[in-house]
Amino acid sequence: MSFQFAQKIGTQSICALALLGAFCIAERVHAEDAKSRPTVADVLKASSPSDWRPLDPENTLYLEMASGRVVIELAPQFAPNHVANIKALVREGYFDGLDFIRAQDNYVVQFGDASETKPIKTAQRTLKQEFATTVKSGMSFTALPDADTYAARVGFTGPFPSARDAKNENTWLTHCYGMVGAGRDADADSGGGTELYVVIGNAPRHLDRNVTLVGRVMQGMELLSTLPRGTAAMGFYDKPEQNVPIKSIRLAADLPEEQRAHLETLRTDTPTFKAVVNAVRFRGGDWFKYSADRVEVCNVPVAVRQHPQ
Amino acid sequence: MSFQFAQKIGTQSICALALLGAFCIAERVHAEDAKSRPTVADVLKASSPSDWRPLDPENTLYLEMASGRVVIELAPQFAPNHVANIKALVREGYFDGLDFIRAQDNYVVQFGDASETKPIKTAQRTLKQEFATTVKSGMSFTALPDADTYAARVGFTGPFPSARDAKNENTWLTHCYGMVGAGRDADADSGGGTELYVVIGNAPRHLDRNVTLVGRVMQGMELLSTLPRGTAAMGFYDKPEQNVPIKSIRLAADLPEEQRAHLETLRTDTPTFKAVVNAVRFRGGDWFKYSADRVEVCNVPVAVRQHPQ
Structure with missing residues (x-):
């Protein structure tokens, strides 16, 4: 099974690379055994423990709300200064007692200090932007074989779409x-992590390279995506009493073991992840009547699960 | 302004057509006046009344919930039999008192009769699928100039992405x-409109040509996107008491004028819509530091507004 799918991705990758970002017009693969194609669940079931890695406690945030915990993994490879600053803000308790102040449908929720008056102790209020970075050796990148509307190449670096x-x-x-x-x-260097937003709708890819992305929600998205939408411009809440409170944000490493989430995520630099990509490109089974044989980067799931022990 | 942008779209369209779906590698347009590029709001403000059309009362549904009204326009050009059947179901009151029974995060909400026991009077329970249709003369199509991961060409037919x-x-x-x-x-012909779903997350384009799409929510999406997520498999609600009731679904044409929503939508077969497309492709103003100069079909807004009178 995995060999068959490795062959397919191999063929199509060559095609995509040869045309340098061009749409690959090669004939679509019509496997005779479409019905028996593995699903993502099948691939994950067949995975081995080494396909997974625990979230890094030094780069994992727990955002605590009345409704539960949102787990965020930070991306220091892409935004080292912002990540360091957010960790400093977290460690000085900056976010504790602040609020979600914006929820714009099909776009973002945003939290922070609307008044911009809360004192900052050791962290910075603003930083030079980190919209993009140079490719460094040792930076993993599992490229997707299909054309993307917005970028020459897309894929995954760790759990992050890039x-x-x-x-x-x-x-x-x-x-x-x-x-x-x-x-x-408006100033490119006017952010720094004191106000953070999370994408809750269709991927707003036009924001790529316009904002410093700092990480990804690994668990608890449903607590954010269901926040009441704000009725003021850009989805800001009209009145302060509509704001949704944040109890606290903590770094996993700063909590005792028993208070941590113990999540692990599928490594994206593995044959198992390539099999996941193929499972969403080449759809089979009883339900699918047509397989796109392609996938867009924001439609590739990166699995997160509770550590088996 | 519109001439300038018409030129740009002209150039890039030719390029995209010449390569037949290939990524257009032509140099990106770097207008010297990027700061003064019009926004979507600018374009809409400059629109004329003839750029808009009222929603068709014969193909507009009002889904009434405790939280408010969701307005759906149906797409008879694409799914004539399903649309006729849904209208028949609506007119016999089939949906009244049924529920939303599923809300899967970043995917869909779904409503209908989970028990599949509610009697149907004149409508059909199932129909032959209408996943795709042949292009007919008189069917408008405003193509987008940029490459799409999933299809050779994408654009708009009326208010519908196609x-x-x-x-x-x-x-x-x-x-x-x-x-x-x-x-x-699993059977392609096992749908018919008795169970309807609405996309509430990132565009699940792998479903294209696998399900009969019947229309689009034109107003009230936030009432659906914030429904509590179901915790059973596929986001189904675990217990019947978690279901979210539908008071009624009515056809606009069947309501007296004073109970109708009187919405209108931007026509997509107009130069004004092409200017909207360019406004989201070529970003300017004070905030944007980088313009993608491209747009994906699900990121193009189709404006809906209250009729000015």
Whole structure:
């Protein structure tokens, strides 16, 4: 099974690379055994423990609300200064008692200090933007074989959807569902992590390279996506009493073991992840009558699960 | 302003057509006046009354919930039999008192009769699928100039995002945010409109040509996107008491004038709509630092507004 699908992705990858971002017009693969194609669930069931890694406690945030916990993994490879600053803000308790102040349908929810008056102790209020970064050795990238509307190449770096330019020189995170970014004003360097937003709708990819993305929600998205939508411009809540309180944000590493979530995520630099990609590209089973044989980066699931023990 | 942008779209369209669906690698347009590029709001403000059309009362549904009204426009050009059947179901009161029974995060909400026991009077329970249809003369199609991961061509037919094959022979609606589809079982012909779902997350384009899409939510999406997520498999509600009741669904034409919503939508077969497309492709103003110069079909807004009178 995995060999068959490895062959398919191999063929199509070559095609996509040869045309350098061009639509691959090669004939679509019509496997005779479409009915028996593995689903994502099948692939995950057949995975081995080494296909998974625990979330990094030094880069994992727990955002606590009355409705529950939202788990965010930060992306220091892409936004080292913002990530360091957000961790500093978290450690000085900056977010505790602040609120979600905006929920715009099919777009983002946003939290922070609307008044911008809460004192900051050791962290910075603003930072130079980190919209994109140079590709560094040791940075994993599992490229997807299909054309993307917005970027020359798209794929995954760790659990994060990312894009690269045609020359493979620069890379940036892409605005998929659940991605977390640092809000800013008109000045590119006016963000810093004191206001963070989370994508709750169709991927607003036009924001790519316009905002510093800092991480991804790994668990608890439904607590954010169901927040009441704000009725003021851009989905801001009309009145302060509509704001949704944040109890606290903590770094996993700062909590005792028994208070941590113990989640793990599927590694994206593995044959198992490539099999996941193929499972969503080549749909089979009883229900699907047509397989797109393609997938867009924001439609590839990166599995998260409770550590088996 | 519109001449300038018409030129741009002209150039890029030719390029895209010449390569037949290939990524257009032409140099991106770097207007010197990026700061003064019009926004969607600018374009709409400059529109004329003839750029808009009222929703068709004969194909507009009002779904009434405790939280308010959801307005859906049906797409008889794409799914004539399903649309006729849904109208028949509506007129016999089939949906009144049924429930939303499923809300799966980043995917769909779904309503209908979970028990499948509610009697149907004149309508059909199932119909032959209408996943795609042949392109007919008189069917408008405003193509987008940018590459799409899933289809040879994408664009708009009326207010509906749609796709076409490379030969321009077949067309189908695409699964963007707010699109409404007829749920089915494994058999392609097992749907019919008694169970309808609405996309509430990132566009699940792999469903294209696998389900009969029947229309689009034109107003009230926030009432659906914030429904509590179900905790059973596929987001179904665990217990019947979690279901969210539907008071009624009515056809606009069947209501007296004073109870109708009087919405109108931007026509997509107009230069004004092309200017909207360009406004989201070529971003300017003070905030944007980088313009993608491209747009994906599910990121193009189709404006809906209250009729000015």
